[in-house]
Every structure is written in structure tokens, then in C-alpha cells.
Amino acid sequence: MASDSTSSNTTTSSNSSNNDLLLVIDGQQSINTTTVANTSAARDQTSVIIEPQDYLKIGSTFKLVINRFADLGNDHIVSPVFNIGLTTIWYVKVKPWFTDGNGRHYLSVHLFLCYSDERSVRAKYTVSILDNSDHSLQNSRSCGCLQYKLTGDGWGYQKYCDRRWLIDHRSGQLLLPNNQLFLVFNIEVSVPQTVSIEDNYLQELHNVCGLKWLADFRILVSGKEFYVHKCILAVRSPVFAAMFSATTTSTTTTTTTTTGADRRCFTVTNDKSIDTLVVNDIMDVDVFRELLTFIYTGRLGQLASAELPLPTSQPTVSSMAYYAKLLAAAHKYAVRELKSICEDIIYRGVAIGTAVQTLVLAEQCAALKLRERVIDYIADNLQSVRTVTDQQMWKQFIDGYPEAVDAIFEAIRALIIYVPSYSSTVEKEFST
Known part of the structure; x- marks a missing residue:
């Protein structure tokens, strides 16, 4: 100085x-x-x-x-x-x-x-x-x-x-x-520099995710290997917990397939070094990586954050498609917190032209919160939704998801209480 x-x-x-x-x-x-x-x-x-x-x-x-x-x-x-x-x-x-x-x-x-x-x-x-x-x-x-x-x-x-x-x-x-x-x-x-203990802990967990070091399980998705830790996956996902329990009780077998609806989706094999889960259904590698990141840290990774829309804006078409895949993955492995996040984001992107597809997605993934919101949206905008929706898609929706159609009718009946003239319009739209 x-x-x-x-x-x-x-x-x-x-x-x-x-x-x-x-x-x-x-x-x-x-x-x-x-x-x-x-x-x-x-x-x-x-x-x-x-x-x-x-x-x-x-x-x-x-x-x-x-x-x-x-x-x-x-x-x-x-x-x-x-x-x-x-x-x-x-x-x-x-x-x-x-x-x-x-x-x-x-x-x-x-x-x-x-x-x-x-x-x-x-x-x-x-x-x-x-x-x-x-x-x-x-x-x-x-x-x-x-x-x-x-x-x-x-x-x-x-x-x-x-x-x-x-x-x-x-x-x-x-x-x-x-x-x-x-x-x-x-x-x-x-x-x-103030370092949050929570942030530091989550970052260390994120660094461990996917590393072969101390991993006791391997997941193979479209040729890509992910090395993971059974205890973490079992705590965060009931599906993984059931899967690991089944494999530990039958260690003498070299191959174990899961039971239930997902029997054809993945297979657990045992080799001399480490158990491997082979995901047989069509799963996006980036989406599965995002799923693992959330399982380990409870937060969205860089890829999902990049697709994340601002709170005051609607998701883009690409981000909607990405979160639809992520919702399906979260449903498949019963990661409830991630599923809820995806439901909220997808609903923000609902529009007249995508309402039916979004309701079908909610039905397929048992996304009850998203389902209820989209049903109310369709009930409020029935004529517009019916006008822009493809004729064949509309018929497939009515034939394939009768419970959702009934729920839309229930939502519409609540509206009819206040708008009596609405009933004739409803019958016309669903009769085609």
C-alpha cells in the first residue's frame, strides 16, 4: 500500500x-x-x-x-x-x-x-x-x-x-x-465462500452416481452401462427394492426375469463379476440418466434443467416430449417425487391441440394429478378440443379410455349446473 x-x-x-x-x-x-x-x-x-x-x-x-x-x-x-x-x-x-x-x-x-x-x-x-x-x-x-x-x-x-x-x-x-x-x-x-452442507452432500452423491467404484449393480440401457448402488436405488424406488429382493433370494440362477406387467421390459442376469439389469424396452439413455440423477440427489440434472421452462412461461414442444418420457420412466420405477414434478410441468404446456394426447399420457402413467387437471381443461374447452383433434384419434380415445370419458362427463355436468344450454353441445360432441 x-x-x-x-x-x-x-x-x-x-x-x-x-x-x-x-x-x-x-x-x-x-x-x-x-x-x-x-x-x-x-x-x-x-x-x-x-x-x-x-x-x-x-x-x-x-x-x-x-x-x-x-x-x-x-x-x-x-x-x-x-x-x-x-x-x-x-x-x-x-x-x-x-x-x-x-x-x-x-x-x-x-x-x-x-x-x-x-x-x-x-x-x-x-x-x-x-x-x-x-x-x-x-x-x-x-x-x-x-x-x-x-x-x-x-x-x-x-x-x-x-x-x-x-x-x-x-x-x-x-x-x-x-x-x-x-x-x-x-x-x-x-x-x-459459504458452502451448503446439503448442496455438498448432494454433489458428492451425484459424483458417485454411474461410477464403477464400489458399485454393486449394473444397468444396461441401449448398450450404455450404468454402475449403481443397490441400497440407494432400493430406498428410493419400490420397484428396484422388489427386484433386488427377488434376485438375492435366487442367487443360484444365472438369469432372473421380473414378474408382473413389466416381465418383458427388463431382465436381471448374473455373471462372475456383477449383477446386471438389462432394460429391454425402448428407453432413452438420457432420460434414464436423468432418472438415476434424481434417485441419487432428489434434484433434476443439467439436461432436465436445460429443458425446464420458466415459471411464467409454457414448456416448448421439445421439453414437453422430454418430460413425457421422464414421466413414463418415473412411473415405471415408482419414483413419486419425480413423477409429481413432471406432472406439474407437463400440465403447464397443455393446449387445445395437445389436450387429448396429454390425457392419454396421464392414463398410461397413472398420473392422477395430471389426469384430473386435463379432464377439467377438456371439459372447459370441449368444442375447441373436439374441433382441432383428429377424427381417428378422438374415436380411439373414446373407445380406449372409457373411464376418462366418463370423468369428462362428470366434470361437464358440474358446468351444466351453471350453463344449462351446455348439455346439448356435450351430447353432440361425444356422439360423433
């Missing part, structure tokens, strides 16, 4: 007019000192980089505009407070007229910590004067990585620049246009 820099933990006060100072946050609109800086604007403009040694580095750029600079005395001017990141609040203190022991006058600049959630914060910054002739930065001075331990700690320069040089007539129009001084701060703050 330069010899003229100082540290302070005193309470700052200002005797200067609030109209003399403005703060611009990363190019956002100027803010008067009578108000608190818009912290959300500061957050949106910051860049976040993960540093080694478990520190989170956050960088922001701020511009301080001091009006009537040449007319100001030796009182301190304090900027509005501003956020850097989510856990630290700062302010700048400027003294336009600092006089040293030799009678020379300087501009004094310091950066103060106003508040922090952390016990210790590191910060380094560069302060420069904006040259309005070519918008270059003049007299740039940097403070190294300094430690702020207490609220009110401040580091900076008592002798940042010679005041006489700054207001000299040869440079006054360049550095002080209209008697305004523009100070630009580039600040980097490093705070201890």
Missing part, C-alpha cells in the same frame, strides 16, 4: 450538501445521496468468480460524481451506501481539501465497509479520474488486497492527488468539466 494510505474505523459524518455528490452504479442512473443506492442494480451488474482457498470474488464498477468540486472546503463527503454481492455494503468517503504538514493540499479518497455478514472481508480497488476529453482514466491508483475486519474499517489515500494539479487551468476543462469531478472505482471483494 502507498505510504499516504490510511485505515480508519470511525463513524463518518458529512457537513457538505447532499446535492454535491451522485453515485452511478455500473452505468445505471445517477442516485442522489439523500437516497440509498439501488442494491438490485448493483447485484445484476456484478461478475462472480470462484477463487481458490474457498473465497468468492465479486467485482463491480462504480462512478462517483462530485459537483462544484473547486468550491468545496475541507469537509468530508460521504457517498450513498451500495452493495457488492449479497453480503457486503460499502460507501466512499472523499475529502476535497486535505492539507498535510507542509501545507500542500490534496484530494483524499477512502473506501469503507458499512456492513458484512462475514467476520472478515478482503477487498482491492483501483480509483481513477475520468478524463472527459477522451474518456480515458487518469491518475489511476490501486490498493492491494486489504482486509476489512470490522464495520467502519476504511482504506485509501489521504494524498490521492495534488489538488492544485487537479484544478489547474490547463487541465481544468479536461478533468473538471462544469466543475464536476468524476471518480471511477473498480472494486473486487473477496468473501469466504
Whole structure:
């Protein structure tokens, strides 16, 4: 640090007019000192980089505009407070007229910590004067990585620049246009990186998923091998639990097929090294990988997150198809939480032209929540749904899913209570 820099933990006060100072946050609109800086604007403009040694580095750029600079005395001017990141609040203190022991006058600049959630914060910054002739930065001075331990700690320069040089007539129009001084701060703050125990635990489980290390079971899907751990799959999926119980009671056999409706879908074989589940039905490898990720972590993986629509938007056609496959997989292996998530997302994408297909999907996957919602949707929009739905598909739906048709009639009867003229329309649509 330069010899003229100082540290302070005193309470700052200002005797200067609030109209003399403005703060611009990363190019956002100027803010008067009578108000608190818009912290959300500061957050949106910051860049976040993960540093080694478990520190989170956050960088922001701020511009301080001091009006009537040449007319100001030796009182301190304090900027509005501003956020850097989510856990630290700062302010700048400027003294336009600092006089040293030799009678020379300087501009004094310091950066103060106003508040922090952390016990210790590191910060380094560069302060420069904006040259309005070519918008270059003049007299740039940097403070190294300094430690702020207490609220009110401040580091900076008592002798940042010679005041006489700054207001000299040869440079006054360049550095002080209209008697305004523009100070630009580039600040980097490093705070201890807070790691969630839950996130760390789930990440470790995610890293284990699919690794051969310590795996005691193998699943083969369309030629792709997935190495898994029986205990995790059994706890999260009743289907896997039943399957593993069946195979452990018949270890003398080399091949075991499951019973029930899914008899043809997969086969468990036993070789000398590890038991293997061969998924015989048509299963998308990416979908199965997503299923395993959710079984291990309880969260959607990167692929599903990329397809995940915003809460206020409808899913795209591609994401609807993806989540339909994921719903089928979650149903097949009885992963209830994943099934519920898929139902919610799919329903957000229901439209007039897809309502029947979505109801068929809900019937096939026993997705009761989705089924109930889509039935109400069709009942509310029966004429439109019937108009855009293919004639053959509509007939197959009526013949193949009579219980769903009855449920639609029940929903429509509730509407008829309020709209008596609706009954004739209903009979016409279902009679074709």
C-alpha cells in the first residue's frame, strides 16, 4: 500500500450538501445521496468468480460524481451506501481539501465497509479520474488486497492527488468539466465462500452416481452401462427394492426375469463379476440418466434443467416430449417425487391441440394429478378440443379410455349446473 494510505474505523459524518455528490452504479442512473443506492442494480451488474482457498470474488464498477468540486472546503463527503454481492455494503468517503504538514493540499479518497455478514472481508480497488476529453482514466491508483475486519474499517489515500494539479487551468476543462469531478472505482471483494452442507452432500452423491467404484449393480440401457448402488436405488424406488429382493433370494440362477406387467421390459442376469439389469424396452439413455440423477440427489440434472421452462412461461414442444418420457420412466420405477414434478410441468404446456394426447399420457402413467387437471381443461374447452383433434384419434380415445370419458362427463355436468344450454353441445360432441 502507498505510504499516504490510511485505515480508519470511525463513524463518518458529512457537513457538505447532499446535492454535491451522485453515485452511478455500473452505468445505471445517477442516485442522489439523500437516497440509498439501488442494491438490485448493483447485484445484476456484478461478475462472480470462484477463487481458490474457498473465497468468492465479486467485482463491480462504480462512478462517483462530485459537483462544484473547486468550491468545496475541507469537509468530508460521504457517498450513498451500495452493495457488492449479497453480503457486503460499502460507501466512499472523499475529502476535497486535505492539507498535510507542509501545507500542500490534496484530494483524499477512502473506501469503507458499512456492513458484512462475514467476520472478515478482503477487498482491492483501483480509483481513477475520468478524463472527459477522451474518456480515458487518469491518475489511476490501486490498493492491494486489504482486509476489512470490522464495520467502519476504511482504506485509501489521504494524498490521492495534488489538488492544485487537479484544478489547474490547463487541465481544468479536461478533468473538471462544469466543475464536476468524476471518480471511477473498480472494486473486487473477496468473501469466504459459504458452502451448503446439503448442496455438498448432494454433489458428492451425484459424483458417485454411474461410477464403477464400489458399485454393486449394473444397468444396461441401449448398450450404455450404468454402475449403481443397490441400497440407494432400493430406498428410493419400490420397484428396484422388489427386484433386488427377488434376485438375492435366487442367487443360484444365472438369469432372473421380473414378474408382473413389466416381465418383458427388463431382465436381471448374473455373471462372475456383477449383477446386471438389462432394460429391454425402448428407453432413452438420457432420460434414464436423468432418472438415476434424481434417485441419487432428489434434484433434476443439467439436461432436465436445460429443458425446464420458466415459471411464467409454457414448456416448448421439445421439453414437453422430454418430460413425457421422464414421466413414463418415473412411473415405471415408482419414483413419486419425480413423477409429481413432471406432472406439474407437463400440465403447464397443455393446449387445445395437445389436450387429448396429454390425457392419454396421464392414463398410461397413472398420473392422477395430471389426469384430473386435463379432464377439467377438456371439459372447459370441449368444442375447441373436439374441433382441432383428429377424427381417428378422438374415436380411439373414446373407445380406449372409457373411464376418462366418463370423468369428462362428470366434470361437464358440474358446468351444466351453471350453463344449462351446455348439455346439448356435450351430447353432440361425444356422439360423433
